[in-house]
Amino acid sequence: MNSTLKRVLGVTGSVALGIAGALTFASAAQAHHVEIVGTATCADDGWTVTWETTDWDSQNVGAGVIETITSNGELSGDIVEGAELPHPSTGDKLIGTQALGFDETVASIQIDAVWPNGHTGTGVAELPQPEGGCDEPVDPAPVVDVGASSDCFGLEILVTNQDAERTVEIGLQDSQNEYGDWYYYEVAPGDTLTEYFANDPELGDLAVAVTVDGEDHGTFEWDGGTNCEWGYVTDTCEGLDLELTIPEDGLETTYTFNPSNSDEETVVTVAPGGTEPVSFAAGDDEEFSVDYIIDDGKSFYEDTLTWTKPADCEEVPTESESPSAAPTLPTTGSSMTIMISAAAALVLAAAVLFMIARRRKAAGNW
Structure with missing residues (x-):
């Protein structure tokens, strides 16, 4: 039994020496x-x-x-x-x-x-890499304020670049553009882009999609505007009769009229819920026009009313020795509401004279 133990110990000792020798050799080689x-x-x-x-x-x-x-x-x-x-x-x-x-x-x-x-x-x-790894930095989203405002005739988009250093690319797409084109604008730091899109009721609902540096920034829809009824106009043989009307929920509105056949300017202010009549006589003219401005304190509109003497207006004959029934002067036209909305504009487009065709910059804040 003792001899067996010695032999096992002898083998183990030889293995230990071999490992030691290998380590020593490696150390020498790595001097x-x-x-x-x-x-x-x-x-x-x-x-x-x-x-x-x-x-x-x-x-x-x-x-x-x-x-x-x-x-x-x-x-x-x-x-x-x-x-x-x-x-x-x-x-x-x-x-x-x-x-x-x-x-x-x-x-x-x-x-x-x-x-x-x-x-x-x-x-x-x-x-x-350092503990937690190294992530590629992502540029922060540009600081851009995008807003929209509807008036009676269309939609205005305002984009302000509030970023102090970066110029941003703004994309705008008008839903009524039959080709679906996008339009792109560069807006420098601190600058504001203002774009106006006129509404065409025949082309469906107006909406404008906005992108900022290629990223979707929402779609803004035309809401029809507010305070879009300004009164009625009647086209008579004598001239133009206007009934200026502001709805209860409207804004106090000032009308300024300048007829082409007179140097006298007419200014009328109508409070919400109020009505004021105004007439412009043609006199001896076969036609005349009236330039007007409507200012509600928030925005203003200007255009021109035109009048041409209707063909069926007969002159009253001079008195003769033989009395006869005096003919009456017929009136032409009809009361027409000044409503600019998707539905009313379609119905009245051919008849309404007193309508606003051009828009001017807002006088106040949207």
């Missing part, structure tokens, strides 16, 4: 090698590793010289082929910076060196 230490840092365009390298020389045979360098990223700095490796005792280091993209998760470097005694050595190092 010259390159020491490499790295530090990883995230950057705006990826991440970087700062490598520090020195000469590990246990035999004091002189400085090692770098022969070749292999890395998976662009390397800059002191770590170059032909550079001498400083000994740690000097406190000096060769420093190089390796730049990598966000898609590279591990940085690697291999430095091969040769020493004056002909021995060679290699240093290899790998380093992952």
Whole structure:
């Protein structure tokens, strides 16, 4: 039994010696090698590793010289082929910076060196991205204020670039554009883009889609506007009779009229819920016009009413010795409401004279 134990112990002892011998041989073979230490840092365009390298020389045979360098990223700095490796005792280091993209998760470097005694050595190092990784920065969304305002005839889009540094691209698409075209505008920091889209009731509901730097920023719909009834006009043989009317929920509105056959300007202010009559006589003219402005304090509109003497207006004959029934002067036309809305505009487009065709910039805030 004792002899068996000795034989087992003898085999085990031989294995232990073999491992020790291998470790000793490896240490001797690595008497010259390159020491490499790295530090990883995230950057705006990826991440970087700062490598520090020195000469590990246990035999004091002189400085090692770098022969070749292999890395998976662009390397800059002191770590170059032909550079001498400083000994740690000097406190000096060769420093190089390796730049990598966000898609590279591990940085690697291999430095091969040769020493004056002909021995060679290699240093290899790998380093992952900093803890938590490095994410590609995302540009913050531009600071843009987009608004819309409806009036009686269309939709106004206002875009203010509140970003202090960036110019933004604004895209606008009008739903009533039969080709579906987009229109693009560059808006500098602090500037405001104002675009007006007139509504055509025959082309369906008006809506304008908005993009900011290619990203959807909503769609704004025309709501028909408010305070879009301003009264009635009657086209008679004597001229134009107007009944200015503002609904209860409307705004106090000032009407300014300038007839072509008179130098006298007529100004009428109508309160919400009120009605005021105004007439303009043709006199001896066969035709005349009246320029007008409607101002409700929020926005104003201007256009022209035109009058042409109707063909069926007969003159009253002079009195004769034989009395006869005096004919009456017929009136032509009818009371027409000044309503600009999707439905009313279609019905009245051919007949309404007193309608607003042009829009002017708002006088107040939307």
